[in-house]
Amino acid sequence: MGLFDRIRQGLKKTSQVLNTDVRDLFKSEGRLIDEDFLDDLRAILFKTDMGYDPTEELVAEVAKNMRGRVVHMTDVIDVLKTKLKELMAQDESPITYAASGPTVIMVCGVNGAGKTTSIAKLACMFKGQGKSVVLGAGDTFRAAAVEQLGIWADRLGVECVKGPEGSHPATVAYQAVEYALNNNIEVCIVDTAGRLQTQKNLMSELTKIRDSIRKQIPEAPHEALLVLDATTGQNGISQANNFAEAAGCTGIVLAKLDGTAKGGVVVAIRQQIGLPVKYIGFGEQHEDLVLFNPDKFVDEMFDEELGG
Numbered sequence: 001m002g003l004f005d006r007i008r009q010g011l012k013k014t015s016q017v018l019n020t021d022v023r024d025l026f027k028s029e030g031r032l033i034d035e036d037f038l039d040d041l042r043a044i045l046f047k048t049d050m051g052y053d054p055t056e057e058l059v060a061e062v063a064k065n066m067r068g069r070v071v072h073m074t075d076v077i078d079v080l081k082t083k084l085k086e087l088m089a090q091d092e093s094p095i096t097y098a099a100s101g102p103t104v105i106m107v108c109g110v111n112g113a114g115k116t117t118s119i120a121k122l123a124c125m126f127k128g129q130g131k132s133v134v135l136g137a138g139d140t141f142r143a144a145a146v147e148q149l150g151i152w153a154d155r156l157g158v159e160c161v162k163g164p165e166g167s168h169p170a171t172v173a174y175q176a177v178e179y180a181l182n183n184n185i186e187v188c189i190v191d192t193a194g195r196l197q198t199q200k201n202l203m204s205e206l207t208k209i210r211d212s213i214r215k216q217i218p219e220a221p222h223e224a225l226l227v228l229d230a231t232t233g234q235n236g237i238s239q240a241n242n243f244a245e246a247a248g249c250t251g252i253v254l255a256k257l258d259g260t261a262k263g264g265v266v267v268a269i270r271q272q273i274g275l276p277v278k279y280i281g282f283g284e285q286h287e288d289l290v291l292f293n294p295d296k297f298v299d300e301m302f303d304e305e306l307g308g
């Protein structure tokens, strides 16, 4: 499968709700846009977990333009697409690289969000761009986590810096950056253990990791990415804002979009979190990551072939 097909496959669950279900509202050529139609539309949109306000905005937009008229399906879909693009609007936001020397990327988030897998995907992307990469196994909380990152590193053919058992994550981060500096590595990605924003000591540990990175490169980390699990939908988003602020995050990687029909959560994130969505993950393989582009995302979501 080519990249485009893989993305489409990955977004299928959400697109089945949004696209297939919206198309299903049209039995024949056209349909009268009345209260029944708007109620059905509202229910479909709401299922994708974009949240109450965006759902109402979309319904209002269709009502404003079309209430009382018999319209074609494509006209409604066009209105939805335009408004969705507006609600998600942002520029593509790739990694900001260091002006010189290694670019250091810290990755954080709650347990199981997809941090380690997203690191593997980013590493794969950098390698594909011809950049050298080193990973820092900063999730020293569980031995299995260090091992998991090591397996990815072997598979991708990149270095992985691991501390001895019981190391402090800040020490491992320091060593990974040191390795990058000594070996002219272009990108250093530091993994961290999962944590909740309410765990004060673990949140301050992130500050320690950051400080230890800065000892060698004052303007690092150049990115602190917050990995969010799309399958948690709205619930995950409400805590993410606080986390992002406390951890000084620079952008979001939204993982597991393939596992959910709640792809509307991108709208919620754009509306509620003051950070760009940098990349989206749509599978468990290392190639399942793309730069987020709202227009492309919406177009893929409503791709005709995925419609009913």
Ligand SMILES: Nc1nc2c(ncn2[C@@H]2O[C@H](COP(=O)(O)OP(=O)(O)O)[C@@H](O)[C@H]2O)c(=O)[nH]1
Residues within 6 Å of the ligand: 109, 110, 111, 112, 113, 114, 115, 116, 117, 118, 194, 227, 255, 256, 257, 258, 259, 281, 282, 283, 284, 288
């Ligand atoms: N379907 C799917 N699974 C994912 C994705 N990203 C991660 N996972 C899976 O989610 C689980 C937790 O991922 P992991 O990277 O270990 O999370 P971490 O605890 O945040 O490091 C693993 O089973 C991954 O294979 C994704 O984009 N799609």
Ligand SMILES: [Mg+2]
Residues within 6 Å of the ligand: 115, 116, 117, 139, 145
């Ligand atoms: Mg992990």
